[in-house]
Amino acid sequence: MDLRFTETQEILKKMARDFLTTECPKTLVRKLEQSREGHSPEIWKKMAELGWMGLIIPEEYGGMGYSFQDLVVLLEEIGRNILPGPLIATMTSTFPILQAGTEEQKKTLLPKIAQGELILTTALLESEGVFDASGISVRATPKGNDFLINGTKLFVEMAHIANSILCVTRTKDSGSGEKGITLFIVDAKTPGISCEVMPTTAADKLCEVRFKDVSVPRKNMLGKIDEGWPIVEMMLRKGAIAKCAESIGAIQTCVEMTVAYSKERVQYERPIGAFQALQHKMADMWTAMETSRYLVYEAAWMESEGLPCAKEASMAKAYVNEVYKDVSKWAVRLHGAIATSADHDIPLYYRRSKAADIAFGNTDFHREIVAQKIGLV
Amino acid sequence: MNLALTDEQKARKQEFYETCKELEKKRPPNFLGFETIYEDDRCWEYNLHCAKEFAKKGWLALGWPTEYGGKGDMMDRVLFAEARGYYGIPGVDIFGVQMLAPTLLQAASEEIKRKFLPPIARGEVMWCELWSEPNAGSDLASLSTTAIRKGEEYVINGQKTWNTGAHRADWGFGVFKTDPAARKHHNMTFILLDMKTPGITIRPIPYLDGHAPYCEVYFDDVHVPARNIVGQEHEGWAVVNLLAGFERSGINEIMAMIRGLEQLVRYCNETKRHGQPLAKNPLVRNRLAELACQLEAARALAYRVADLQNRNEMSLMDASAGKIFFSELGERFAFVATDILGPYGQVKTSRWAPLDGVWERMFHEHFITTVSMGTNEIQRNIIAWYGLGLPRIR
Numbered sequence: 119m120d121l122r123f124t125e126t127q128e129i130l131k132k133m134a135r136d137f138l139t140t141e142c143p144k145t146l147v148r149k150l151e152q153s154r155e156g157h158s159p160e161i162w163k164k165m166a167e168l169g170w171m172g173l174i175i176p177e178e179y180g181g182m183g184y185s186f187q188d189l190v191v192l193l194e195e196i197g198r199n200i201l202p203g204p205l206i207a208t209m210t211s212t213f214p215i216l217q218a219g220t221e222e223q224k225k226t227l228l229p230k231i232a233q234g235e236l237i238l239t240t241a242l243l244e245s246e247g248v249f250d251a252s253g254i255s256v257r258a259t260p261k262g263n264d265f266l267i268n269g270t271k272l273f274v275e276m277a278h279i280a281n282s283i284l285c286v287t288r289t290k291d292s293g294s295g296e297k298g299i300t301l302f303i304v305d306a307k308t309p310g311i312s313c314e315v316m317p318t319t320a321a322d323k324l325c326e327v328r329f330k331d332v333s334v335p336r337k338n339m340l341g342k343i344d345e346g347w348p349i350v351e352m353m354l355r356k357g358a359i360a361k362c363a364e365s366i367g368a369i370q371t372c373v374e375m376t377v378a379y380s381k382e383r384v385q386y387e388r389p390i391g392a393f394q395a396l397q398h399k400m401a402d403m404w405t406a407m408e409t410s411r412y413l414v415y416e417a418a419w420m421e422s423e424g425l426p427c428a429k430e431a432s433m434a435k436a437y438v439n440e441v442y443k444d445v446s447k448w449a450v451r452l453h454g455a456i457a458t459s460a461d462h463d464i465p466l467y468y469r470r471s472k473a474a475d476i477a478f479g480n481t482d483f484h485r486e487i488v489a490q491k492i493g494l495v
Numbered sequence: 496m497n498l499a500l501t502d503e504q505k506a507r508k509q510e511f512y513e514t515c516k517e518l519e520k521k522r523p524p525n526f527l528g529f530e531t532i533y534e535d536d537r538c539w540e541y542n543l544h545c546a547k548e549f550a551k552k553g554w555l556a557l558g559w560p561t562e563y564g565g566k567g568d569m570m571d572r573v574l575f576a577e578a579r580g581y582y583g584i585p586g587v588d589i590f591g592v593q594m595l596a597p598t599l600l601q602a603a604s605e606e607i608k609r610k611f612l613p614p615i616a617r618g619e620v621m622w623c624e625l626w627s628e629p630n631a632g633s634d635l636a637s638l639s640t641t642a643i644r645k646g647e648e649y650v651i652n653g654q655k656t657w658n659t660g661a662h663r664a665d666w667g668f669g670v671f672k673t674d675p676a677a678r679k680h681h682n683m684t685f686i687l688l689d690m691k692t693p694g695i696t697i698r699p700i701p702y703l704d705g706h707a708p709y710c711e712v713y714f715d716d717v718h719v720p721a722r723n724i725v726g727q728e729h730e731g732w733a734v735v736n737l738l739a740g741f742e743r744s745g746i747n748e749i750m751a752m753i754r755g756l757e758q759l760v761r762y763c764n765e766t767k768r769h770g771q772p773l774a775k776n777p778l779v780r781n782r783l784a785e786l787a788c789q790l791e792a793a794r795a796l797a798y799r800v801a802d803l804q805n806r807n808e809m810s811l812m813d814a815s816a817g818k819i820f821f822s823e824l825g826e827r828f829a830f831v832a833t834d835i836l837g838p839y840g841q842v843k844t845s846r847w848a849p850l851d852g853v854w855e856r857m858f859h860e861h862f863i864t865t866v867s868m869g870t871n872e873i874q875r876n877i878i879a880w881y882g883l884g885l886p887r888i889r
Contacts, residue, residue, distance in 0.1 A: 119570065120497045121802045127496075187496055377883045392886040397879035404878055405816040412795035413788075419498050430791065437788040485784035492756065492787050494774040495764045 121415065127191045130184075134195035137168065142201050144463050150202040151466075154315065156323040157203045157279050166234025171208055175216070179228035186356070187422035190363040190414070197367025200466055202322070204237045204276040206364065210357040210478075211238040211284045214301060214349045218341035223303070227282075239280040241271035241327055242350065249354065249479045251295035251347050256329060258287035258300055263336050265289075265302065267310075267329040273476075277325035278313045280306050285329070290344050299347040301340040308332050320473035355428055357478035358435035359421055362414040365442040365474045368467050369407045372449040375464060376400060379453055396452055403448055406441045413437055429491035436484035442471040498798070500574075507571055511578035514552070518545055519582045527844060527856050528751070530863060532585045533660040533708040545586025546618030555592050556616040559600060563608060564616045569805040573746055573798075580750030590660070591615045591622035595668055598738040603725045611666075611687065623661040623690070625669025625712060626735070628654060633873050635670070636679050636732060640714060642671035642686055644721060644728075649673065649686060651694075651717040657867075661710040662697045664690050670731045677729060685731035687723040694718070704859045739869060740809060744800040745821035748864060749793045752821075752828055755857075756787060758850055759832055766849075773835070782831050786824075793821045812882035815874040822864035822871060829857035 123131065141161050150156050165171065174189050175181020189209070196205065208231060215227055230236035246253040256269030267287055277283060283304045290298030304311070310332040316324045341349050377400055380391030390396055417434040420427035446468040450457045457464040475481065500508065521544070523537040532542040549555050557572040559565025579587060587593065596615050599608050614620040631638040640653025651671055661667065666689055673684040690697070694717035699707035726734040760783065763774040773779055796817045803810055832854040833840030844852035865871050879885045 119500065119798065119802055119805075121799055123496060377885065380885065388888065389886055392888045394876070394879075397883075397885050398872070398875040400883055400885065401816075401819075401875035401878035404812070404883060405819055408799075408813060408816045409789075409792040409796050409820050412799045413792040415496055416498060416791070416795045416798075419496050423499075433788040433791045436784065437792050482781065485781050485788070488784035488787050489780040492783065493760045493764070494780055494783065495772055 121412065123191060126184075127188055130188060131191050131195055133168070134192050135198070137164070138195060138199040138201060142199050144466065147200055147202055147466060151321040155279055156321070157276065161201075162203060162205075162234055162237075165205065166232075169232070170205065171212075171234055172228075172232025174209075175212065175228050175232050179224055180232040181228065182232075185422045186359075187418050189360065190418040193360055193363035194367040194370075197364035198371050200368060200470055204239065204279060206360065207239040207275040207280070208237055210353060210360055211240045213353050213356050214240075214284060214340055215303075217352060218301070218349045222337070223340065227303070236282060237276065237280045238282050238284065239274055239276050240284040240286070240353065241274045241277065242286045243273040244269070244271055247272070249483045251299055251350070254286055254288050254295070254299055256285070256287050258285075258289050258302060258334070260336075261333070264333045265336065265339070267302065267304065267332040267334060269329055271327045271329070273316070273324045274327045275325070275477075276323050277306070277327045278315050278323060282306055283311075283327065284340065285334075286346065286350055296347040298344045299350065300343050301346040301349055302334045303338045303340055304329075304332065304334050308334070318473065320470045322470070322473050351428075354478050355431045356421060358431050358484065359414065359417050361474055361477050362410070362434045362438040363418065365438050365471075366407070366411050366414055368470060368474070369403075369410060369438075369442055369445045372446050372464065372467050373400070373403050373407055376403065376449045376452050383454075390452075399448055399452060403445045406445055410434075410438045410441045429488060432479075432484035432487040432491070435479060436481045436488060439475040439481045439484075442474055446471045504570060504574065507567070508574045508578070511554075511575045512581070514548070515578045515582040515584045518548060518584050518586070522584075525844070526583075526585075527851060527853055528583055528860065529585055530659075530706075530708045530860060533663055534706040538585075539663055542585040543618070543621075545584055546588065546621075547586075549586050550616060550618035553616075555587065555618055556596075556612075559596065559612070559616070563600070563612045569801065573744065573801040573805075576744070576747045577750050580747035581754050583751055583754070586618070588615070588618075588621050590624050590664070590668070591620065591666075594624070594738050594741055595622055597741045598734060599725060602734055602737055606722070607687070607725060620665045621660070621663060623658050623664035623667045625655040625658055625661070625667045625688075627657045629656055632657075633870055635735065636683075638670065638672060638683065640669075640671050641675060642673050642684060642719070644673060647721050648718045649684075649721055651686075651688075651714040651719065654711060654713050656700075656711040657709050658697075658712050659709045659867075661690065661712050662699050662707075666690060667712075668725070670735055673731075674729045680732045681729055683731040684728050685725040685734035686719060687725065688717070688719040692717050692719060702859070703862075704856070708863075740811065740814070744797040744804070744814075745793065745817050746797040746801065748825065749790060749797055749821050752790055752825065753794070755828065755832070755853065756783065756790065759783065759835070759854075762849060763835065768837075779835055782835070786828055786831060789820075789824050789827070793817070793824055796820065812878050815869075815877045815882070818864075818868065819871045819874045819878075822861070825857065825861040825864055829854060829861050833858050 169182045172181030173184045177183040258265040258267050283306050285302045285304050287300050289300040292298040310330040312328045314326045318324050381389050383390050414434045417430040449464045450468050526538045531538045553566040556565045557567045558569045628638050642649035642651045668687050670683045674682045694715045696713040697710050699710045701707050766773045800813050800817050839849050842848040843855050880887045
C-alpha cells in the first residue's frame with residue numbers, strides 16, 4: 119500500500135497546475151461563462167498539444183496511454199481552476215468508444231480526439247431527468263442501412279459546439295427498460311439536429327438537442343443493438359469518479375481561499391481567522407475535503423486496476439456531491455458579503471457544486487446503488 | 496497510488512481474521528463491546544484471555560524493534576486492528592500496547608524500555624492513564640496534582656479523574672507537577688507508577704448509563720521511585736504531546752461500525768413493517784446508504800493515516816480529521832440505527848432487544864470517542880492552528 123502519487127503523476131500535476139494558472143485566469147472563466155460558446159479554441163489547441171484529450175487513449179491510437187488513475191490527477195487540477203469547455207464531456211464520451219468501439223471506429227475517432235480535432239459529448243438525459251434506463255425514450259428506428267433518430271435530449275453538455283454526439287437511444291421497448299438501449303455516434307452536423315443552450319446555475323452550456331428524422335449509418339452504432347445499457351452504466355461509473363476528482367480540486371481551492379482570506383480580513387482588531395467560530399468551521403471543511411479525497415482515490419485506484427467498483431464509485435459520488443456543495447457554501451458564508459458578489463471567485467465554485475452534484479448521477483441516485491450493493495433487498 | 500496488499504500481508508490478514516473469529520466464539524454473553532471489559536468481571540477475564548492468546552503470537556508487539564520482542568510492521572498493526580475491530584475482540588490494552596509502548600520506544604531510557612516493554616508484550620501488565628484532573632481537562636497543562644522529589648522518590652498528592660479502567664489496571668502512567676515554581680509546560684514529569692502503591696484510592700464513576708468504565712483516583716502521600724520516569728524531569732509535556740500523537744487511526748472503531756452496518760442490513764431484510772421488509776422503505780435505504788458512504792470515507796482516511804505512519808511520517812491534521820470524523824460518524828450511526836429500530840431502539844440487552852441491544856448501548860457510548868483522547872473541539876483547534884496556520888489568540 120502506498121497512497122502517494124507516482125513520480126509521473128507528480129509531474130502531470132505540476133504541469134497542469136502551471137498551465138492552468140497561466141492560461142486560465144478567472145477573468146477568462148467569467149468571459150467564457152458569458153459567451154455563447156463557453157469554449158476557448160486557443161486553450162483547447164494548447165491542451166491538445168499537451169496530450170490531455172488523449173491522456174488515456176492508448177498510444178497505438180495516437181494517445182498518451184496513461185491510466186485512469188493518472189486522469190484523476192489531471193482532473194483534480196482542472197477542478198481547482200474550474201476550466202470551462204468541452205474537455206470533461208469529450209473525455210467521458212471517450213470511455214464508451216474505448217470499451218465498445220469497433221477497430222474501425224477506434225481508428226477513425228480516437229486519433230482525432232487525441233489531437234483535439236473532435237469535440238465529443240454524450241446525450242443521455244431526457245425530459246424525466248433520471249439516470250436510469252427507464253428515462254430513455256428517444257427512438258432509433260432502422261431504415262435500410264441507416265437508423266432514424268427522433269426525440270429530444272436534455273442537459274447535453276457542450277452539444278452546441280460538439281462535432282459528434284454520442285446518443286443513447288431506445289431501439290426496443292422492454293419491461294425493466296435496460297434491454298433495448300442502443301448507442302450511436304452521431305455527426306452533429308447531420309440534418310435534423312437542432313440545439314439550444316439551457317440557462318443553468320453554473321452557466322456550463324447544457325443543451326437541449328432535438329432530433330428530427332436524423333439519419334445515422336448503421337456503422338456508427340456503438341456496441342451491439344439493444345445491449346447498450348451496460349456501456350452507459352460503465353460511463354456513469356467512470357464519469358462519476360472523474361467528476362469527483364474534479365470536485366476534490368474545487369473543494370481544495372474553496373478551503374485554501376477561505377483560510378487565506380480569514381488570515382487577512384481584520385474585524386474587531388484581529389484577523390477573523392482568529393475566531394474559533396470560524397476556525398472550527400474551516401477545520402470541518404478541511405476534514406470533509408480529506409475524507410472525500412481518499413475515498414475518491416480508492417475508487418479511482420480500483421477502476422484503474424480493473425477491479426469491480428460500482429459500490430465504491432457510487433459511494434464516492436454520493437459523498438463528494440454533498441461535500442462540494444457544503445464546503446463551497448461555507449466558503450461563501452465565511453467570506454461574508456464580499457463572496458456573494460458575482461465579481462468574487464468563490465461563487466464560481468459554489469454554482470458549479472450544483473452542476474457537479476447532478477452530472478453522472480445525483481446523490482439519491484448513487485445512494486440507491488449503494489443501498490443495493492450493501493445488501494438491502 | 497497503490498492500495499493493494501502484498502501476498503504476505505494478505506496471508507497475515509487472514510490469520511488475524513481467523514484468530515479473532517475463533518476468539519469471538521468464547522466471548523461472554525454480556526460482552527457488548529470494548530468498554531464492557533472494565534465494567535464486568537467476566538468481560539475482564541475475557542480481555543485477559545484474548546491478551547494472552549495475542550501475546551503467544553507476538554501480536555502485542557507488532558511494529559516494535561525486534562530487540563524488544565517486536566514482530567512485523569505498522570501495516571500489520573493496522574490489519575490486526577481491522578480484524579479485532581470487525582469481530583469486536585478486546586485483548587489489546589489501549590493504554591499499554593497502543594499508547595505507552597510506542598512512547599517508551601521513542602522517549603524512554605534503555606532501563607525503562609527493558610523493564611516495562613516485555614510485560615506489555617506478554618499481555619501480563621495492564622495500564623491506565625492518569626492525565627485529566629477536575630480542573631485540568633482540555634487545558635491539561637494547568638494540572639495541579641504534585642509529585643515532589645524527596646531523594647530517590649516522588650511523593651504524589653492530589654486527584655486525577657476520568658481514568659478509564661483504573662480499577663482494573665496494574666500500572667498507570669501520568670503527568671504530575673514536579674516543579675510548581677516553574678512556568679507552565681516545563682513544570683511536570685511523566686511518571687510510571689504501580690496502582691497498588693499505598694496511598695492510592697480508586698473510586699469508579701458511573702457513566703451516564705449507570706455502568707462504571709472509568710474512575711477518579713486520589714493520591715495521598717504516594718511514594719514512587721524517581722527512576723520510573725519517561726523523558727526529562729519537568730519536561731513531561733513533551734512526552735504528553737508525543738503520546739497524543741500515537742492516536743489510533745480509528746480503523747478499529749470503523750471496522751466495528753462496518754460490521755454493525757452488515758448486521759443492521761440483515762435485520763432490515765428480515766424484519767417486516769407495513770407488510771414488507773423494512774429494507775424496502777426508501778428512507779431506510781437512503782439513510783443506511785448515506786452512512787455506508789461515510790463509513791467508506793472514514794476507512795479510506797484511516798488507511799491514509801496508517802500509510803503515513805508506516806513510513807514514519809505523521810500528519811497531525813489527518814489524524815485529528817480522522818478522529819473527528821469516525822467519532823462523529825459513531826454518533827450519527829447510533830442515532831440512525833436506534834431510529835430505524837423504532838421503539839426497540841431503546842431496549843437494553845434482553846429478550847426484547849434486537850441485535851443484543853448493541854445500538855441502545857451505542858446511543859450513549861459514542862461520547863467516549865468524541866470526548867476522550869482530546870475532545871473533538873480540541874481536534875478542530877489542532878487542525879486550525881497547526882494545520883491551517885490560523886492565528887491563536889491566548
